[in-house]
Amino acid sequence: MKGQPLVRFTNVSFAYAKTQTREEWRALADVNLEIYENEFVAVLGRNGSGKSTLAKHVNALLTPSAGQVVVAGLDTSVPQNVWEIRQKVGMVFQNPDNQLVATTVEEDVAFGPENLGVPSAEIQRRVTEALEAVDMLPYRLHPPHQLSGGQKQRVAIAGIISMRPKCIVLDEPTAMLDPAGRREVMHTIHRLNKEEGITVLHITHHMDEVIGADRVLVMDQGRIVLEGTPREVFSQAELLHELHLDVPQVTDLAQRLRKRGLSIPQGTLTVNEMVMHLCPSD
Ligand code: ADP
Ligand code: MG
Numbered sequence: 001m002k003g004q005p006l007v008r009f010t011n012v013s014f015a016y017a018k019t020q021t022r023e024e025w026r027a028l029a030d031v032n033l034e035i036y037e038n039e040f041v042a043v044l045g046r047n048g049s050g051k052s053t054l055a056k057h058v059n060a061l062l063t064p065s066a067g068q069v070v071v072a073g074l075d076t077s078v079p080q081n082v083w084e085i086r087q088k089v090g091m092v093f094q095n096p097d098n099q100l101v102a103t104t105v106e107e108d109v110a111f112g113p114e115n116l117g118v119p120s121a122e123i124q125r126r127v128t129e130a131l132e133a134v135d136m137l138p139y140r141l142h143p144p145h146q147l148s149g150g151q152k153q154r155v156a157i158a159g160i161i162s163m164r165p166k167c168i169v170l171d172e173p174t175a176m177l178d179p180a181g182r183r184e185v186m187h188t189i190h191r192l193n194k195e196e197g198i199t200v201l202h203i204t205h206h207m208d209e210v211i212g213a214d215r216v217l218v219m220d221q222g223r224i225v226l227e228g229t230p231r232e233v234f235s236q237a238e239l240l241h242e243l244h245l246d247v248p249q250v251t252d253l254a255q256r257l258r259k260r261g262l263s264i265p266q267g268t269l270t271v272n273e274m275v276m277h278l279c280p281s282d
Contacts, residue, residue: 002009003036003037004073005034005035005036006035006036006037006071006072006166006167006199006264007034007035007058007069007070007071007089007167007199007201008033008035008066008068008070008071009031009033009034009057009067009068009070010032010067010070010139011030011032011034011066011067011068012028012030012031012033012057012064012066012067012068012069013026013028013030013031013054013066013067013222014026014027014028014057014062014064014065014222015027015065016023016053017272017274018178021243023091026065026222027050027053027223028050028054028057028222028223028268029050029222029223029224030067030105030223031054031067031150031222031223031224032224033054033217033224034146034202034241035167035199036199036215037166037197037199037235038193038197038259039188039199039200039214039215040071040189040193040199040200040202040212040214040215041190041199041200041202041203041213041214041215041216042202042203042204042209042210042213042215042217042230042282043055043201043202043216043217043218043219044201044204044205044207044210044216044217044218044219044220044233044245045219045220045243046220046244046245048242049221049222050219050221050222050223051171051172051203051219051221052203053222054124054172054203054219055169055171055201055203056091057069057076058071058075058089058167058169058201059071059085059086059088059089059091059169060077060081060082060085060086060187061091062177063076064076064077065076067172067215067219070164071085071089071167071200072084072085072088072166073130073251074088077205078116086162087116087164087165088165088166088167088169089165089166089167089168090112090160090161090167091160091168091169091170091171092153092156092157092160092168092169092170092173093156093170093171093172093173094171094172094173094175094176095176096149096152096153096155096156096166096206097145098153099156099159099177100144100145100152100155100156100159101151102144103143103144104141104142104143105131105136105139105141105142105143105144105147105155105261106140106141107126107161108129108144108155109126109127109130109131109155109158109159109162110123110126110162112159112160112163113126113127113162113163114228116163123162126162126164127140127158127162128140129161130158130161131158131164132161133158133188133191133192133196134157134158134161134192135154135184135186135188135237136151136154136155136157136158138176139151139155147265148180148181149176149177149178149181149183150178150180150181150182150183150184150185151178151184153173153174153181153182153184153185154185154188155219156173156186157170157173157185157189157192161192161198162195166198166200167198167201168189168192168198168200168201169201169203170189170200170201170203171203172202172203172205173189173202173204174186174206174209175183175204175205178275182206182209186209186212188194189202190212193223207234207245207246207247207248207251208248208249209234210233210248211230211248211269211270212230213230214229214240214253215227215228215229216228216229216230216233218233218240218245219241219273220243225239225243226239226240226243230269231267232265232267234247234248234251234269235237235266235267236269237251237252237255248269250268250269250273250274251267251268251269252270254266254268254274256271262278263277264277265277
């Protein structure tokens, strides 16, 4: 899967400008990171650890104070590259209401490609495809404000997909959703990653949303302090605890049972794994 990374951060630091209430603040400190095409990378970290600042560097909403971010071979700090970078990397934010602007779902999804100057027959094709990809085609003529939170967020994702990005960056896209909405959105993101080959950078504070990722980054004070597969990361329960993060419920249960003497491996993540360890079948 290696080759050229789609996204590369080299020694990236970023400081927000001083404000009346606050000294200059280094929100990213010497971050090195490579994301490869087709990867599903999740980012964890407590509030203020720099996750959103990192996300905004991937599509040039912010550019480094020091170091370099390169996306598909394009340096984000070169102004002439920004247009192309934004087509390669789409962003989805926390609040779906801020992302939907049109009076019908299909107009909303068409908005991006219209701005890119895509011809109208092609726009129609892309809108249909994008709505199919997020399972929202039956709602194409609905007004967005009548949809549930999970549906709105899927329409927002369709609006990004219709621009045919290589990568989507989702900054806590499920934070405002109920459990059903969260499941819908997670299912959608995984499907886009597996079936459409879209690279995903998913920021979340729900530990269970990280289990299906290829790789997890844990941030603290603007640095990546832990990185690995979900199993590797969640095996570090003490370090995560110091970073004010939890482990998934099943992992927590596994640890407690291990303390009571049961031989359940470190980094047990899912209910199925737990059942297999407790009652191995032949
Ligand atoms: P996270 O997304 O992990 O909660 P952020 O990237 O939003 O973290 O913030 C990282 C740090 O930068 C925090 O200390 C935050 O207060 C600060 N910060 C974020 N946005 C701004 C801003 N616009 N101006 C000044 N400081 C900011
Ligand atoms: Mg944030």
